[in-house]
Amino acid sequence: MAGRAQPVSPWPGVGAAALVAALILGTLAAVALRADTAGGFGPADWAALRFTLVQAVLSALFSAGLAIPVARALARRRFRGRSALIALLGAPFILPVIVAILGLLQVFGRAGWISDILGLFGLPPLRIYGLHGVVLAHVFFNLPLATRLILQAWQEIPAERFRLAAQLGCDGFTMFRLIELPMLRRILPGVLAVIFAICLTSFAVALTLGGGPRATTLELAIYQSFTYDFDLGRAALLSGLQLALTAVAALAALKFSRGDGFGAGLDRTIRRWDGGAPAVDACWIGVAAAFLLLPLAAVVISGLTGLFEMPALVFRSAVISVLVAATSTIVLLILALPMAMAVATGRHGIVELSGILGLAASPLVIGTGLFILIRPVANPVTLALPVTALVNAVMALPFALRILVPAAHDVVVRHGRLALSLDMDKRTFFTRVLLPRMHPQIRFAAGLSAALSMGDLGVIALFADPQIATLPLQIYRLMGAYQMQAAAGAALLLLLLSMGAFWLLDRGGRLHAET
Amino acid sequence: MLKLDGCVIENGKFSLRADFAVEAGASIAIIGPSGAGKSTLLEAIAGFRDLKQGKIFWDGYLISKLAPGKRPLAMLFQDGNLFPHLTVEQNISLGLRSNGRLSIDERSEVQFALDRVALSGLGDRKPAELSGGQQSRVALARVLVQRRQMLLLDEPFAALGPALKAEMLDLVAGLLTETGTTLLMVSHDPQDARRIACQTILVADEKAHPPAPTRYLFDNPPPSLRDYLG
Numbered sequence: 065m066a067g068r069a070q071p072v073s074p075w076p077g078v079g080a081a082a083l084v085a086a087l088i089l090g091t092l093a094a095v096a097l098r099a100d101t102a103g104g105f106g107p108a109d110w111a112a113l114r115f116t117l118v119q120a121v122l123s124a125l126f127s128a129g130l131a132i133p134v135a136r137a138l139a140r141r142r143f144r145g146r147s148a149l150i151a152l153l154g155a156p157f158i159l160p161v162i163v164a165i166l167g168l169l170q171v172f173g174r175a176g177w178i179s180d181i182l183g184l185f186g187l188p189p190l191r192i193y194g195l196h197g198v199v200l201a202h203v204f205f206n207l208p209l210a211t212r213l214i215l216q217a218w219q220e221i222p223a224e225r226f227r228l229a230a231q232l233g234c235d236g237f238t239m240f241r242l243i244e245l246p247m248l249r250r251i252l253p254g255v256l257a258v259i260f261a262i263c264l265t266s267f268a269v270a271l272t273l274g275g276g277p278r279a280t281t282l283e284l285a286i287y288q289s290f291t292y293d294f295d296l297g298r299a300a301l302l303s304g305l306q307l308a309l310t311a312v313a314a315l316a317a318l319k320f321s322r323g324d325g326f327g328a329g330l331d332r333t334i335r336r337w338d339g340g341a342p343a344v345d346a347c348w349i350g351v352a353a354a355f356l357l358l359p360l361a362a363v364v365i366s367g368l369t370g371l372f373e374m375p376a377l378v379f380r381s382a383v384i385s386v387l388v389a390a391t392s393t394i395v396l397l398i399l400a401l402p403m404a405m406a407v408a409t410g411r412h413g414i415v416e417l418s419g420i421l422g423l424a425a426s427p428l429v430i431g432t433g434l435f436i437l438i439r440p441v442a443n444p445v446t447l448a449l450p451v452t453a454l455v456n457a458v459m460a461l462p463f464a465l466r467i468l469v470p471a472a473h474d475v476v477v478r479h480g481r482l483a484l485s486l487d488m489d490k491r492t493f494f495t496r497v498l499l500p501r502m503h504p505q506i507r508f509a510a511g512l513s514a515a516l517s518m519g520d521l522g523v524i525a526l527f528a529d530p531q532i533a534t535l536p537l538q539i540y541r542l543m544g545a546y547q548m549q550a551a552a553g554a555a556l557l558l559l560l561l562s563m564g565a566f567w568l569l570d571r572g573g574r575l576h577a578e579t
Numbered sequence: 580m581l582k583l584d585g586c587v588i589e590n591g592k593f594s595l596r597a598d599f600a601v602e603a604g605a606s607i608a609i610i611g612p613s614g615a616g617k618s619t620l621l622e623a624i625a626g627f628r629d630l631k632q633g634k635i636f637w638d639g640y641l642i643s644k645l646a647p648g649k650r651p652l653a654m655l656f657q658d659g660n661l662f663p664h665l666t667v668e669q670n671i672s673l674g675l676r677s678n679g680r681l682s683i684d685e686r687s688e689v690q691f692a693l694d695r696v697a698l699s700g701l702g703d704r705k706p707a708e709l710s711g712g713q714q715s716r717v718a719l720a721r722v723l724v725q726r727r728q729m730l731l732l733d734e735p736f737a738a739l740g741p742a743l744k745a746e747m748l749d750l751v752a753g754l755l756t757e758t759g760t761t762l763l764m765v766s767h768d769p770q771d772a773r774r775i776a777c778q779t780i781l782v783a784d785e786k787a788h789p790p791a792p793t794r795y796l797f798d799n800p801p802p803s804l805r806d807y808l809g
Contacts, residue, residue, distance in 0.1 A: 478659050481627055486725075487648025488677035496679060500664045 070409045071483040071493040072476060077406025080399045081418040084458060088418070088425045091433020092307060098300040098436055109302065111277060112285040116309070119195060119270075119281065120263035123202035124256045130203070131210035131255070132248065134352045137345035138211070139218035149353060150215070153208035156356070158512060158566050160519025161205075161268040162536045163555045166543075167359025168192070168201055170366055170552075177362070197273035198281075202266060206259045208356060213258075217251040218244070257317035264310050265426045268521040272540065282306045286428045290526055296436060303429040314424040360559075367556025370549040378554045381538035382561065385518050388453045388534055389565060392517035393510050395457040396464055400509060403461075404468035405498070408476045422461045430455050431523035448527035452534065456517035463516075464509040471505040472498065511570030515562045535561070581624070581729065581761065583787075586633030586643075588616070588623040594631065595619055599780065599789035603638070603728070606755065606762040607790050608772035611782035612807045617765040620780075620787050621731050624763070625654045637728070648677070652729035653722045657737060660718040661706045667693070667717050668702035674721035692720040696750065712743045716750070723754060730755070732764040748775050769797055769808065783807070 138150065156164065171177050172192050179189030192200065221243060229239050267283040274280060280288070282302055289298040406415045434451050438444045444451070475498055483493045499506070521536035528537060535558045542551035581601040588595045595616040601607055609617045622628040624635060626647035635643035642650050653674075661670050665679075671689045672679045681689065693699050696716040706714050715736055722730055732751070736744045752775040755762055763780075766772055772779050778790035783803035800808060 479662060481647075481656060482659060482662070483677075484627070484647040485625065485654050486673050486677050487646070488673065492678045496665075497662060 070476070071480045071488065071490065072405045072409060072498065073490050074406035074409045074415075076402035077404070077415050080402045081406070081415040084399060084403075084461065085414075085418040085421060087454075087458060088421050088430065091430045091437065092304075094433040094436045095300040095303045095429060098296050099304050105301075108277060108280075109285065109298075109305075112280045112282050112302070113305065115195070115274075115279060116264060116281045116283075119198050119202070119266075120260045122195075122199045123206060123263040124259040126199060126203045127206035127210045127259050128214075128252060128255050130207055130352070131214050133348045134207070135211045135214035135218055136244075137348045138215050141342070141345050141349070149349070150212070152353075152356065153212050155563075156205045156208045158515035158519070158562060159205075159360075160521070160536055160555075160558050160562050161201075162272070162521050162539050163363055163519065163559045163562075164204060164359060165201060165269065165272045166366075166539070166552060166555045167361075167363040168197075168204060170362035171358050172197075172200060177358070193273055193275075194279050195274075198266075198269055198279060201269045201273055202259075202263050204355065204359065206262060207352065209262075210255050210259060211352070213255050214248070214251060217247050221247055253320035254317065257313065257320045261310060261313035261317045261423070264313055265306070265428075267428060267525075268536070268540075271521070271525070272543070282309070283426060283428050286432060287525060290432065290435075291528075296432075299432050300436075303426070303432050306426050307424065307429050310426055311424040314420065317423075318420065363552065363555050363559060366549075366552040367559070368553075370551070370553025371556060372553070373549045374553045374557070375550060377533075378535070378538055378542075378550065378557065381533050381535045381554075382557055384449065384532065385535040385558070386561065386565075388449055388456070389514045389517040391450070391453040392456040392460070393514045393569075395454060396460050396513040397506070397510060399457065400461055400464040400468055401506070404465060404472040405476075405494075407465070407469045408472035410473075419462055419465045422458055425458065427455050427459055427520075427522040428526065430458065431526045435526065444527055445529045445532075448524060448529060448532060449534075451527060452520070452524045453517065455523045456520050457513065459520075459522075460509075460513040460516050463512055467505050467509045467512070468502065471502045475501045508570050511566040511568070514569055515566040518562045518565055519558065580636075580638060581763075582636040583624070584634045584636065586623065586635065587631040588619055588628060589631045590616065590619045590628070593785065595782070595785055595787060597623075597787035598633075599787065601761060601763070601778075601790060603761055604759050605778055605790070606752070606776045607764065608776035608779045608793060609763060609765045609782055609787075610767065610769070610772055610779055610804075610807075612803075613767065615782045616785070616787070617767075617782050618733050620782060621654070621733050621763065621765055625652060625731055626650050651727050652731055653725045653727040654731040655718050655722065655733065655735035657734050660735060661714060663706050666703050666705055667698065667709070670706070670717055671702075671721045671724055674723075674725040688724055689720075692723045695723060695754070696720045711739055712747070715739065715747050719747075719750065719754065723758075726758070727760070729761045729763065732762070734765050734767075744771070745774065751775065773797070 138146065169176060169192060172190055173179065174189045174191065176190065176192075182189060225243050226239075229242055234242055265283055266281060267287065270279070270281040270284040271287070274284060282305060286299050286302045286306065289295045289302065403415050403419065431451065434455075435444045438447060438451075479497050479501070483497060488497075519536055520534075521540060524534050524537050525540075533541065535554060539551050539554045539558065542554060580603050583597045583599055586597040588597065593616065597620060609620060611617055619628060623630060626645060630643055633643075634641055637651050662673075665673075668689055669679055671692055672681050672685070675681060675685050675688065690699070690702070693702055696719050698713060698716050698720065701709065701713070706717065709717065718735065730751075736747045739747065748771060751762070754760075762776070764771070764776060772793050776793050779793040779796050780790050781788045781796065781801070781804055796804065
């Protein structure tokens, strides 16, 4: 839209973006000033760096590699429950990590279901701790994401292309090479880069399934130098390294995930003329579904018995988690809505930039920085919960912006001229046009943010204090004390709270969720 | 009187010159090949597009520095003339007060406007529940309560069938004579121009020509108009 006037003001968004940038860069600066360059990198630090890179590369390769046949099968088969399965692929994104890990332990662990079956044949049980456990958990979380991304690209291939190819007599491999391979070549670098970036900052998985000198990620090393040695200089040094790494990965992910599409099709229903073996597709879909559903089922089954063995402490933690999630969601909306509006007016690169910064930031780095900044003036432990809520909001910001920006842009383009010609002031436009039109997206973003915050086990572990814990931290402590029954019950409670918060907030926006 | 004084409007690579005056109360059609800049001209008058050069006056007052909503005109676009989440009444109310909170007198004014466009009783419907013609009537009712001195139409009835479009234009013409409003209407159909506009502005060759009597223009078309009419 040309012209100088806009129905929304970009300045609140610019202010919010500046705050976010100040938080991320300010904590980074605080960390950098403390960094202990004199000591340099020890062998343990190099090991952490190497392990971080190796597990992230493996996780990305396995997730994307397995996602290709699953997405292909989903793209060309129609069956009952297909859309439910695709919706389920979105679930791991908001699934609390600690819950998934309990489920994975139940299935793949030493005393898990598969080990039990192996035992029947006299085989030794599986060992889940270490590199392969970390990669397994990352594949559990990122296989669905990769499948969704690739499936979406598959479905964006206009039906006309398949019709044309069929008309030219292409089948099987020829069709794959002609149409699908170029699509994969376009989408895969982005998928790999995104998963690589996500796995770089993985903390809770490494905390529970890794550990030890041979399976420590940088995030975990930051945490350990903080809590075990209270070596702020080393924590700061590792934080700087982590930030450089994630910044490069996030930039790569952004760069690769651009690229032009296939051009518009006329939206015919996709019908394909190449056969392929239905049994193979069914097999891929079945295995993927089992891989996702079994751990969740395990959590529910063992959680039901554990529900009655939970100490009262668990309920206290649940209340704390709900409060933190609510605060975090409110903070997120206060930041994200003005930022989305500013981006929608199309003139403020700084706002988008600080949204991207959030992708590169690591919660433990922000946490370390805040700890360093707060310590001279107050006891950081007393501020554990507000800090957790704030960091959770900043971490959810990039996702919220991706949901809100297109909607805000659409509202401004579609209704901006009319509002201006009616001399509507900015406040009225916000309350009477923007909020009602963006209602579904706002609910979706709020639901996502609440669920992410509810399940987060990150910065709270830094500031932990025996008296105060969020529910995920409490579960981790119960696991550490080998109270597995109580941990399973608490995990089920956390699962219900996260999904419940998401469902409650998103209910109105659900209709707009494209599969 | 609307006066465009040495105006140059830029839209990407293309620029349009406009230097003409329109009598108050006149009904003017704007006609020309597609892409010649008919909508660009209206957008500049309405304030959605900056002038590169020149000034626009209404009754001697400079209006080209004013924000779109502060200019003495109402405009109907090709689409998006109603907020889809608001009811018919709420949409019309926005023409009176941009926050939509009305006094009792203003409420009865909204009802009167609804009667005037033959939509009484449909005030609590949402736009999606109305036909295309009814939606156009709601937009006209809002224009009516806005009480602006000029009305700019950027082909808001283009999606309607010929009979319905003619009906809308007659309704517009009727409302204009009652209120003495000046009309500027983009059209690509000579029939529309003949129907309600006594004068026509030809936009062609990067220039908006001064208004000429519609009948005369169509009977003796200059070369650029002749090419367009075919």
